[in-house]
Amino acid sequence: MTTALPGTETFFWTESRLALLWLLGLVPALLLALLTHKLPLVGNILIALMTLQLWRCAIAPLTSDGRYVLTWFEITQACLFALLLPAAIPAWQLVLAVSFGTVFGERLLGGRGYTFLNPVVVGLSFHLFSYDVVWDNTVIGTVPELALLPALVAFLALELVSWRTLTALLFGTFCLQLIGAPSPLVFLESSTVCLVLLYLAADPVVGGSSNLARWLTGLFTGSLLAILAMPSIGQLSTIIFALLLASLSAPLIDHLVVQLYTHRRRRRVA
Amino acid sequence: MNHVKTITVHRGLTLSVDGEPVQSIYQGPKVSTVAWQPPAGARLDPQKLVLPDQQVARGDPLFTDNRTPNIQHVAPVSGTVLSVLHNDDHSLKAIEIARSNAPARQFVTDNAQGDEGGLRQLLMQSGLWTQLRERPFEITPSVDSVPAAILVTAIDTRPLAADPAVIIALDKDAFSRGLDALSLLSTGTVYVCQASGPALYEGPSERIKSVTFAGPHPAGLPGIHIQQLCRVGRHQHAWHIDCQDVMAIGILLRDGEIPGERVISLAGNKVLKPRLLRTYIGARIDELICDQVKHEPSSVVTFVGSIFAQKCGQWLGRFDNQIAIMARPAKRHCLRRFNELRRNTPMTKHRNTNTDVHNTIAGNNSYKKPSNESNTSTNVTPSHLGFVATPRLERVNAFDTLPAPLMRALLTNDLVTAEALGCLELIPEDLDLFSFICPSGNDYAQALARCHRQLQGYPA
Incomplete structure (x- = not known):
């Protein structure tokens, strides 16, 4: 019952419009990347889109929502795959990475809103583990990080991402700097890291479902990032691995927060 | 004195709607x-x-x-x-x-x-x-x-x-x-x-x-x-x-x-003269709103009770204090129609035990139907729509609970967690606000009613 009641000012933001905003946030970075990479990037986006559409059509009859058309979220995912992988990636590797990500990270668990994983993280992890690649030439790497600033502002203003998660992420990396980890500022100099933090690490799907859980998940992810990235700063493979570990542990953090809350609530009510 | x-x-939602009623009572x-x-x-x-x-x-x-x-x-x-x-x-x-x-x-x-x-x-x-x-x-x-x-x-x-x-x-x-x-x-x-x-x-x-x-x-x-x-x-x-x-x-x-009388508010952006009316508990709605609407009745939608609940009814309920008449939303988008068409093919239909919830998936243009249908469902855990825990839920939550975990527990029929998170203090009406702002399209009030029935020992 999503309701943009005519005559009410609020609630223009329906689910599909919010999802469209995720895509629009990527547009500046995409345009800048197109200037350098041109055709290969367009090809990669199209391949990723076609793969996602294929899986949607294949699985739609089995799911309760039965939707056959790609959502804006999935179109965003296709762009993220193309931006975070090298432009010269063989097409079959791209198809396999996208397929693994969308099937095991999302469709098998019921789709967005049921899953606790980000399909892009799952797909990139698959690619990382399977082909033993070294990522240092991502498409997004050639784009200045300022291109993501409009997206950051819009997401925070509309509460698409939690400022708590983002702050905790940076704070987590900052704390570990004291024991020798790289400074978060070094992280942020790379536009790859900025994109990953904003679109993958702060995605509300993988974060906690309460404010305390958001703080804790952010801190945990930030610390993991700092620890794993210690030997090689800005290496995408270690960041993706850290995100995978963090999103796998987020449900546990969520559960612990609920247990803590219910325990304190019982004492308060009694 | x-x-x-x-x-x-401190937390909650002030919704500004055109057609505020004049606070004086008319027959x-x-x-x-x-x-x-x-x-x-x-x-x-x-x-x-x-x-x-x-x-x-x-x-x-x-x-x-x-x-x-x-x-x-x-x-x-x-x-x-x-x-x-x-x-x-x-x-x-x-x-x-x-x-x-x-x-x-x-x-x-x-x-x-x-x-x-x-x-x-x-x-x-x-x-x-x-x-x-x-x-x-x-x-x-x-x-x-x-x-x-x-x-x-x-x-x-x-x-x-x-x-x-x-x-x-x-x-x-x-x-x-x-x-x-x-x-x-x-x-x-x-x-x-x-x-x-x-x-x-x-x-x-x-x-x-x-x-x-x-x-x-x-x-x-x-x-x-x-x-x-x-x-x-x-x-x-x-x-x-x-x-x-x-x-x-x-x-x-x-x-x-x-x-026998009761004062209610008749308001909304399609009401000729939004004001308070003296009428009867259980009055027929169509008699009550006759000649009160700006345009022809097909272009408006009438809510009995809170706007957040979006309940349509034939009579004024015994606890309803207001009637809102609002503009009916525009026609549906063609892609959305295509999706709906596909959803109603025999292949997917038999999986949808709770059709009431699924009919409301189609985004901003759908309204909750009278909820009597779901009561006949024998499925203990009806399927629900995907639900992302956005920070927005926290901002409107004034109750002593964790909104997203509570909603997840209600949707998945997790009675133990729902009770621990305080669902006994709440009633379906309290959750209408969350259904209203959550973009997923789930009806949390209905989910809470189902959990309450089971906690009382009745079938779902």
Whole structure:
């Protein structure tokens, strides 16, 4: 019952419009990347889109929502795959990475809103583990990080991402700097890291479902990032691995927060 | 003057809607048909039901309930019974009465003045007992139930609502008589929950206290009042009652008859003249809004009760204080139509046990249907729509709970977690706000009602 009641000012933001905003946030970075990479990037986006559409059509009859058309979220995912992988990636590797990500990270668990994983993280992890690649030439790497600033502002203003998660992420990396980890500022100099933090690490799907859980998940992810990235700063493979570990542990953090809350609530009510 | 305690609610949602009502009371349009409807959470076993064409006076019993024979269900107006309507599961849905100007039934109130037993007896006889609601579970209190506190709702923060202070000002004497009577029923305090302004209770009683609530919606919902003033659970019950029903008790004790009238707000951006109307509990909606709408009726949608609940109905419910008439949304997008078309193919249809939820997936242009359909579902955990825990839920949450985990527990029928997170203190009405702002399209109120049924030991 999503309701943009005519005559009410609020609630223009329906689910599909919010999802469209995720895509629009990527547009500046995409345009800048197109200037350098041109055709290969367009090809990669199209391949990723076609793969996602294929899986949607294949699985739609089995799911309760039965939707056959790609959502804006999935179109965003296709762009993220193309931006975070090298432009010269063989097409079959791209198809396999996208397929693994969308099937095991999302469709098998019921789709967005049921899953606790980000399909892009799952797909990139698959690619990382399977082909033993070294990522240092991502498409997004050639784009200045300022291109993501409009997206950051819009997401925070509309509460698409939690400022708590983002702050905790940076704070987590900052704390570990004291024991020798790289400074978060070094992280942020790379536009790859900025994109990953904003679109993958702060995605509300993988974060906690309460404010305390958001703080804790952010801190945990930030610390993991700092620890794993210690030997090689800005290496995408270690960041993706850290995100995978963090999103796998987020449900546990969520559960612990609920247990803590219910325990304190019982004492308060009694 | 007594010091009035003020409680400020910081989180919530103020929705600005065009068509705010003028806070002055007008006589409503002529309504010829009025319906009696069962009270909240009632499981009735009616015997000696009235028959069509039978004459009834206002206050006459319509049937005897075998489960609680002492609590009467009475005709809200005098007139002739038109029809007795049943739901698909044969439970009583409504009794329609054609209104006449015949005199109301007179009750003997001598035993009830200042005596608890007599008062309980009188309230049960006159049908006003069924206007009381008990939490947890929002049910009519049992005959011998003693609440820890009684909360009188004299504040309404829902968009386009009537100001209860204006209604109470009509008959202050009846209101304070009603409050004095209520204080007999409980050993605890009677709280008058009101908006800021002069205290609505000015009497001498120590056990009746005015409490001011400030802040955005849901500051006016009894759920917030109960969490702030008297926590409820499996072993502690609290009652709440609307200020107009308190006035009805006062009028019954003073005049010996129950009032059939009620003041509601008729507002919204498609109402010719948004204002407060004096009408009847259970009035037929189409008679009530006839000639009140700006454009032809097909271009508007009428909500009975809160805008957040988006409930459509044939009659004014017994706890509904407002009717909102809003513009009907534009036509659906073609892609969305395509998706819907595919969803209704035989291949997917048999998987959708809870069609009510799935019909509302289509985004901003859908409205909740009357929720009777889902009650017949035998599926214990009906499928729900994907739900992302956005920080927005936290911002409007004024209740003592974790909103996203509670909603997840309700949708997945996790009764243990839902109870631990405080679902006993809430009623479906409290969650309407979350259904309204959550972009996923889930109906959390319905999910809570299902969980409550199971926690009470009834089938889902």
